[in-house]
Amino acid sequence: MPIIAPSMLAADFANIQRDTELINNSLADWFHIDIMDGVFVPNISFGFPVTEAIKKHAKKPLDVHLMIVRPENYIDQFAKLGAAYISVHWEACPHIHRTLGQIKEAGCKAGVVLNPGTPVHMLEEIISDCDLVLLMSVNPGFGGQKFIPSTIEKVRKLKQMITEAKSDTIIEIDGGVNYETGKALVEAGADALVAGSYVFSNADPLKTIEGLKNL
Ligand SMILES: O=C(CO)[C@H](O)[C@H](O)COP(=O)(O)O
Numbered sequence: 001m002p003i004i005a006p007s008m009l010a011a012d013f014a015n016i017q018r019d020t021e022l023i024n025n026s027l028a029d030w031f032h033i034d035i036m037d038g039v040f041v042p043n044i045s046f047g048f049p050v051t052e053a054i055k056k057h058a059k060k061p062l063d064v065h066l067m068i069v070r071p072e073n074y075i076d077q078f079a080k081l082g083a084a085y086i087s088v089h090w091e092a093c094p095h096i097h098r099t100l101g102q103i104k105e106a107g108c109k110a111g112v113v114l115n116p117g118t119p120v121h122m123l124e125e126i127i128s129d130c131d132l133v134l135l136m137s138v139n140p141g142f143g144g145q146k147f148i149p150s151t152i153e154k155v156r157k158l159k160q161m162i163t164e165a166k167s168d169t170i171i172e173i174d175g176g177v178n179y180e181t182g183k184a185l186v187e188a189g190a191d192a193l194v195a196g197s198y199v200f201s202n203a204d205p206l207k208t209i210e211g212l213k214n215l
Contacts, residue, residue, distance in 0.1 A: 001213055001214070002182070002186050002190065002191060003170070003172070003191060003193070004027065004028045004192075004195065005028065005030040005031065005032040005063050005193065006023050006026075006194075006199045006209065007032040007195065007196030008031055008033055008054055009032075009045055010143045010144075010197045010199065010200040011200055013046070016054060016057075017053075020054050022206070023058070023060065024057070024059045025206070028209050029060060029061075030060055030062070030063040030084070030085070030192075031058050031062050032063045033083070034065050035047060035064065035065065035078075036140075037068035037069060039068070040069045040089065040091075040092050040140075041140045041141035045067075048077060048078075048081065051081050055081055055082045061085065063084065063085040064085065064086045065194075066087065067140050067141070071089070072088075072093070072098075072099050072102055076106050078108075079107055079108050084108060084109060085108060085111055085131070085132055086103045086110065087134050087172075088103070088111070089114075089115065089140075090118055090122055096126060097125075100130065109132060110131050111132035111133065111170075111172070112126070112134070113133075113134040113135075113136060113140075113174075115140065116138070116148050116151070120133075120158045123158070127165045127169060128165050130169045131170065132172055132192075133171055134173070134194075135151055135158065135171065135172070135173050135174070136151075136175055137151035137173050137174060137175040137176055137181070138174075138175030138176050140175075144197040146176050147175065151173060152184050152185065155188040156188050158171055159171060159188070159189030170191045171189060171190050171192070172190070172192035173190050173193055173194065174194035175194070177212075179211055179215075182212050182215050183215050186215045195212060
């Protein structure tokens with residue numbers, strides 16, 4: 001069964017406790033936390049106070065996705081807030097090996113994120129250092145975008161790289177995930193699915209999550 005990580009970017013921020021409890025009471029596994037700085041991506045989401053508010057009520061691990069420049073400057077603060085996974089963009093890290101080590105030293109699982117235009121072979125030298133690889137299946141910055149189909153082939157290539165390295169790296173996908181795209185992704189080798197608008201815009205988020213969980 002895939003790991004399901006609803007993106008709190010699509011939650012109602014005026015009712016963040018209610019939506020956090022909704023995920024607590026669902027079959028979802030993680031809370032996906034999207035941090036955007038308006039520099040690395042053309043949008044600003046939220047930062048420490050909202051993450052802290054979610055953490056206060058969350059009964060499942062926080063999966064923090066940093067869409068920011070200089071992520072190494074903020075890792076310790078997100079670790080102190082209780083992040084279980086911290087993922088940084090390959091495109092934002094000139095010293096990615098060092099940054100992965102910094103995340104682990106802070107007590108968290110370390111992830112690398114690739115934008116749609118970044119090939120998976122960029123990870124060849126560090127795949128065994130990654131607890132998780134997050135492939136963006138939209139250009140990061142906004143929820144509700146259309147899934148980029150070439151992601152399916154990227155998942156297959158990444159799965160092969162992980163198998164050859166005998167690593168237990170988790171493959172996570174983010175952007176435009178719904179039942180159909182989720183099914184194709186899991187068949188290609190994805191272990192974890194992030195879903196924002198598909199979950200929170202649905203009349204029955206619990207059933208939607210259950211559907212993804214049973215893929
Ligand atoms: O990282 C993100 C945007 O950069 C979001 O997590 C992602 O887009 C999820 O939203 P949706 O499921 O609505 O596509």
